[in-house]
Amino acid sequence: MPDEQIKHVVCGVIFNEYGQVLVGRRRAGVDYANSLEFPGGKVEHHETHEQALIREFEEEVGITVANFKLIYEQRVNGTSEPFHIYFYLIKDFFGQPYGAEGQEVFWLNVDEIDYNRFPPATQLLIQNFILTNNYLNEIYG
Ligand SMILES: Nc1nc2c([nH]c(=O)n2[C@H]2C[C@H](O)[C@@H](COP(=O)(O)OP(=O)(O)OP(=O)(O)O)O2)c(=O)[nH]1
Numbered sequence: 001m002p003d004e005q006i007k008h009v010v011c012g013v014i015f016n017e018y019g020q021v022l023v024g025r026r027r028a029g030v031d032y033a034n035s036l037e038f039p040g041g042k043v044e045h046h047e048t049h050e051q052a053l054i055r056e057f058e059e060e061v062g063i064t065v066a067n068f069k070l071i072y073e074q075r076v077n078g079t080s081e082p083f084h085i086y087f088y089l090i091k092d093f094f095g096q097p098y099g100a101e102g103q104e105v106f107w108l109n110v111d112e113i114d115y116n117r118f119p120p121a122t123q124l125l126i127q128n129f130i131l132t133n134n135y136l137n138e139i140y141g
């Protein structure tokens, strides 16, 4: 499939004041069912990545997000179709996150992240950006 036609997926990586990262659990019956994830989803045709992130965070975890920085991207062959996934560091948010679609959502200490519980593309993001401590410069640097 040519790159122009491929679906775009945007995901957000958010840290709270305690340095914990926001994680959700994918529900049964979807691609990568029951694995952990960073909230996000597919970009719609009329949307920019930022608009999609704002919408997905409102829909999935009930918070308003702002101030994004692209930290990792990758083409994925996917379980049913290929997509291109973009991970954004989200520097500001308003509200208290909860599982607005009935899913489990929680804050995780960075030293408790088991990357094997995430989909493959997210494992690479975690290995390249979080476990290397690269995120510390972006947040506090
Ligand atoms: N949200 C999210 N999706 C991920 C991650 N890693 C990863 O490979 N994916 C994949 C799973 C899906 O195949 C694809 C799209 O994400 P999604 O299922 O959340 O899409 P969506 O919210 O738009 O859901 P839907 O409308 O299709 O039900 O991205 C991740 O860390 N977070």
Ligand SMILES: [Mg+2]
Residues within 6 Å of the ligand: 039, 040, 041, 042, 060
């Ligand atoms: Mg989603």
